[in-house]
Amino acid sequence: MSEDKIRTFEQKRAETFSNSQILCNGPGTCVPVCISALLLEILALKKVIIVYVESICRVETLSLSGKILYYFSDYFIVQWPALKTKYPKSIYLGRIV
Structure with a gap:
């Protein structure tokens, strides 16, 4: 009975949230995953929303992953106001712990 409930719940959730996210x-391993998601979008197979959160230790400059994904992400979140001034597309939310 529980398995049926879980399957029903997951099916409804999949229908409600058709976009993937x-x-x-910050780790460099996320770059190939994001590029493959962009490839899915370019091929018109699936829309994938990319949200990138820069590490809290990056105070004045972006990491290499951040520099690459700054141009491709849908939402680019920084945790320091100095980065918001340097990168206008970013969203400053303060410290996220």
């Missing part, structure tokens, strides 16, 4: 937080 990727949440990245």
Whole structure:
């Protein structure tokens, strides 16, 4: 009975949220995953929303992953106001712990 409930719940959730999302937080391994998501979008197979959160230790400059994904992500979140001034597309939310 529980398995049926889970399957029903997951089916409804999949129908409600048809877009997929990727949440990245800085490691270089996220870049190939995001590029493959962009490839899916380019081929018109699936729309994937990319949310990138820059590491809290990056105070004045972006990491290499951040520099690459700054141009491709849908939402680019920084945790320091100095980065918001340097990168206008970014969203400053303060410290995210």
